[in-house]
Amino acid sequence: MTGLPGGTTVDGLLPGGTTVDGLLPALRRWAGDPDLTVERVTCAPIPHHVTAPSTRALTRVAVAGRGGDGRPVVLRLVAKELQAARYGLPPEMPDVERARLDGIIPWRLEADVLVDGVAALSPPGLRPPAVVHVQEHPGDRLTLWLEDADPLDAPWTEADTLRAAELLGRLAARRRHHPVPPMPTGDFLTSYRDDQLGRWAVPWLLDDATWAAPVMQVAEVVALREEVCALARRVTEVHAGLAPLPVLPAHGDATPMNLLRPAAAPDTFVLVDWAMSGPAPAGFDLVPLLFGRAECGAGAPGEVPGLLGPAVAAHARGLAAEGVTVSPAELETAVLLAALLRYPCTGMPLHVLSRPVTDELLAYAAQRARFVRMVLDLEPRLAALSGR
Template identity: 35%
Template sequence: MDPAVKDHLIDRLTDLFGPGWGWNLEEVHYDVSSPTTAGLFRVRFDGQRDPVFVKVLSSYHQWPMLDLLTDEFRELATSTDLWRYEADVYLDGLAYSLPSGLRLPKLHSVEMLDDDHLVMFLEDVQPAADDWDHERYGRAAELLGKLSARLTRNDALLAAAIRTPGKLTRLMHAGFVERFAIRPLLDESVWDHPLLAGSGLRQELAGLVSGLPALLDDLAQRPQLMSHGDACPQNLLIPADDPDGFVAIDWTLSGLVAAGDDLGQLLIGRAHSGQLGVEELAELRELVVERYHAGLVSEGRANVGVDDVRAGLDGSLVLRNAFLSVPLGILAEPVTDESAAFMSQRLELTRYLVELGAVSLSG
C-alpha cells in the first residue's frame, strides 16, 4: 500500500478509536487477486471489544496494469464507480435476496480516504473449522442456486451490474484471461522449463483456444441468472456462531451469467490451493450441479434444466481457469521437490480442464 494512503488510514483510525492507545493495527497478508484491493488489516483492541476487519479499496486509476486492459474494460473501469462495487453491495445489503444460511458480513462503516481510496470497517468473522466435506459443498451449491434465483427475481444487484446476456463473461475473459494468461502461457519458450517440458499441454491448450468463441456463444444462449461473481470457498466464510451457514465476502463485478457459473469458482478455489485433487473435484462436479439445481427449483426456477447448470459450471471452469491454473510465477524460482509437486498437481488440474473444455465443445 502507498505509505501516504496508509497514513490516511491511521489518521482515520485515530479519529475513530483515539490516538494510538487501546488499539493496534495488524496487516493481513494476502495473495493479490483483485486490482482494487489496496490492503487488508485487522484492528485489535485492549479489553473485551471485538476486533474489526479493515479493507481498503482503490480505484482502477491506481492499478499499474490499467493500460493493459481492453479498451472496453478500461472505459468501464475508469468512467464509473466500479472500483467500489464491493462496498456498495455491503451498503445496499441485498435485502430479501439472501437465502437463510447465507449472509453478508456486518458493515460498521465506509469511509473515504481520498478521491481514489475508501476503507470498509467490517465484522471480523470468527471462523469455524475449515471442513469442506461433500455435504458442505452441496449446501453451498444449493444456497448459491437460491441466491441466483432471488437476485434475478428481485433484480437486486447494483446498477453497475451487467445485464446483457453473455456480455460479462466475454468482458472478463477478454479483459483478463486473454490479456494476462493466454499469451504468456502459449509462449513456446515457457514450455522448455524443466517443470513443464514433456507435458504436451501447450498443444492441448492452443487447440482449446480456437474453440473459445463457440463456448462463449453457447453460454450466452443458456438461461441467464445473476450471481455472486467469485463464490470460491475462500469467499464463503464459515462462521463459528453458525457452522452450517456462510458469510459471503469479496463481491466482485457481476450481473447476468449462465446459470451455474458460480459453481466453477466454488470448485476451483480449493483445487488451486492444493486442498482438492482432480479426482475429488470430478466427484463433486455432479453433486454441486444437482444441489444448485435443487436450490433453483425451490425458488421457482424449475425452467432452468440440470444440463444448463452443468454447461454453466463447465464453461466457467474452462473460461476462467483452464489458462490460469499453470502457476507460471514459480518458473523463476529454483526447482525444488515442493515446487515440482505443486506444478505436477496444477498440470493435472489443467489437463482435466482442457479435457472438460473439449467435451463441452463437442456436445
C-alpha cells in the same frame, strides 16, 4: 501509540487513515449502544496473498471498550482498504495499458454491492458480512469496515459444498429482480475472454518461445500442450456456447475460502469478497465453489468430478425453492463451459515463467498441470449433455 496495522491505538490512525473518533459513531450503531466508549484498538494484518490491484490491505481489528452499563465490550472487525486499480498495478506496466485497466476494473464494486441491500435478499443460512462503516478517502480510495466472522478452522467437507451450492442457488434467484451495479466491460466471462485470455494467455500459449521456459518443460505440462493450445484457438467458440443459457446475478468468486463458517454458527456461511459480483450464466457460482480448492492446491483435483452432479442438483433445488426453474443440464453446461474458459489456459504456469527455477517451482508447475488435466477431462460431458 500507533494505529498502523500491527499496533495498538486509542488516538492514532486506523487502517485507511480512519480515526477512532471517526469510527466511533458507526461502532455505536453496530453495537446498539449510544454510550459505547473505546479504550483500546488493536490492529493485525490478515495473512492473505492479495492479487487484486484494487485491494490495498486487509486488517483484523479488535476494539475494546465499555458499554453504557460499564461492562467490558470487545468488537471484532475486518478493515478492507480498496483503491482504484492504477495504484495496485505493476509499476513497470506501460502507461497506456495502466490507464485502460484502471478504467475497466470496478474497484469499488464490492462496497457498492454490500451497501445496496444484498443482506436483505440473502436466504437463511447464507449472508454477507455486516457492513459497520464505509469510509471514503480522496483519490479513489475507501475503507470497508466489516464484521469479523471469526471463521471456524475445520476441514471443508462434501456436505459443506452441497449446502453452499443450494444456498447459492437461492441467493441468485432472490437477487434476480434487484439491479446489479454495472461493470464497465459487461459480464465477467466476456471480460475474461477478451483480457485474461485474448490479451495474455492465448498469445503466450501459441508462441513456441513460451514452451521453451523450464516450467513449461515439466513433463506434466508438456503433455498438455496440444490440447491446451487447441482450446486456446477456440475460446471464442466456447464462450459463444454460453449465449443461449439463462443469466442470473452471481457472487462471482464463491470459493470455499470465501464461504466462511462462523464459529458461533458453523452450519451457516458468511460470504465475503464481492468484488466480482455481476450477471453470469445460471450456475456460475458453482465454478469457484467446486474448482476453487483444487485450483489453489487446497484440495485434490480428483474430488471435483464426483461433486459436480450432486452440486448441480443442489443448486437447481435452491433455484426452484425461490421460484426459478433451470434444468440440471443447463446448469451443468454453464459450469463446464465457464470452467473451460476460466481455468485451462490461465491455469498453465504462465505467471511464473520469469521466476528463478527451483524444485518447488517445478513441483508447482506439475501441480497446476494436474489441475488443468482434470478440467480438460470434463469436456466430454458437454457432448453427453447436448445429446451429440
